[in-house]
């Protein structure tokens with residue numbers, strides 16, 4: 001049993017195509033309608049869940065020195081003052097109301113349970129392919145919030161950039177690379193997933209070598225040709241950058257009662273009114289301190305994906321990750337309670353045509369000053385081990401902190417309570 005858990009924790013690392021990588025959890029910084037890349041200076045159209053350094057802001061100029069402006073980060077490695085964000089996920093109740101689906105810690109990201117957030121991977125390219133880490137000011141987006149159908153040529157690597165995995169029991173399909181069909185799907189899973197749903201997101205790993213950004217925040221980068229691993233960059237984007245890959249685990253367990261599901265589909269919707277899943281997208285603003293990411297890429301090639309195995313970076317404990325927070329600055333409820341519509345103006349648009357913006361949106365468009373929240377950050381206990389204790393058939397160094405958190409290393413065997421009571425309210 002234990003070796004199975006460990007394999008899951010080092011999901012990609014144990015496989016023949018494995019590359020060197022760093023892998024780490026980041027807790028939630030804030031959940032709000034901010035998107036400094038797409039709508040700088042304005043409240044954004046839909047709700048995002050944001051992790052990383054606390055210099056995150058409504059506007060983030062590429063000249064901003066994020067390590068200098070941040071006083072903390074929600075990520076395990078304190079050198080990482082980057083920001084990463086994706087759309088929030090909501091459950092659509094048959095009575096028409098919505099409630100945000102909590103995120104939960106991934107396999108072997110502990111000790112301690114991160115509050116919400118995501119898991120971040122940076123892979124070095126394999127086989128000695130030369131690469132460069134992201135320059136200061138670099139940012140990019142993958143995916144398109146308006147997308148509602150499988151409209152990318154399946155031979156394009158981009159077609160598999162965003163996918164979902166349905167977790168059955170405690171087994172996420174440990175040896176299967178994310179974006180493999182089956183078990184993964186392009187759309188939200190169509191049947192209840194008894195241990196939650198994971199979103200898998202591959203960012204582009206080829207760069208034009210010149211521009212830290214572009215008007216659409218994606219044309220300065222591209223996916224390699226023929227898949228994500230061991231594949232060449234296109235001539236248009238010849239400079240290899242690390243493969244940034246993120247995973248988000250949603251605790252859908254409180255919402256798996258089929259009597260609450262629509263007869264003709266599934267009940268989860270992204271914050272932009274997307275009930276399909278094709279609109280999944282993610283934003284990245286590079287903000288590592290100095291040359292810390294380069295040093296990690298140079299040295300941490302072991303491929304275990306356990307943060308404690310990358311000695312050139314500094315680790316903080318889960319409590320410090322969870323306590324790095326920002327207040328929500330848009331005066332509206334986005335989380336922790338049923339709401340009668342998705343925040344912003346986001347009616348459900350099922351496609352297959354691209355979604356369109358609602359004109360003359362009357363949702364709140366200004367920000368307020370709010371204090372940093374002081375109530376303890378909420379964390380969901382997932383149905384899997386979050387602490388790597390190193391007991392594997394191929395032994396890894398034992399994580400010395402694991403035994404200090406015995407209550408957090410295994411989930412309780414009971415089912416979580418009803419939706420209203422369990423949502424990680426912030």
Ligand SMILES: *[C@@H]1O[C@H](CO)[C@@H](O)[C@H](O)[C@H]1NC(C)=O
Pocket residue numbers: 054055056057058059069
């Ligand atoms: C965000 O930007 C505003 C306006 O420039 C500034 O006053 C504020 O200090 C910034 N917040 C953070 C957390 O950097």
Ligand SMILES: *[C@@H]1O[C@H](CO)[C@@H](O)[C@H](O)[C@H]1NC(C)=O
Pocket residue numbers: 093095096097338340420
């Ligand atoms: C829908 O059901 C939820 C859960 O019982 C409840 O909190 C919410 O108020 C209901 N919404 C409406 C419009 O009745």
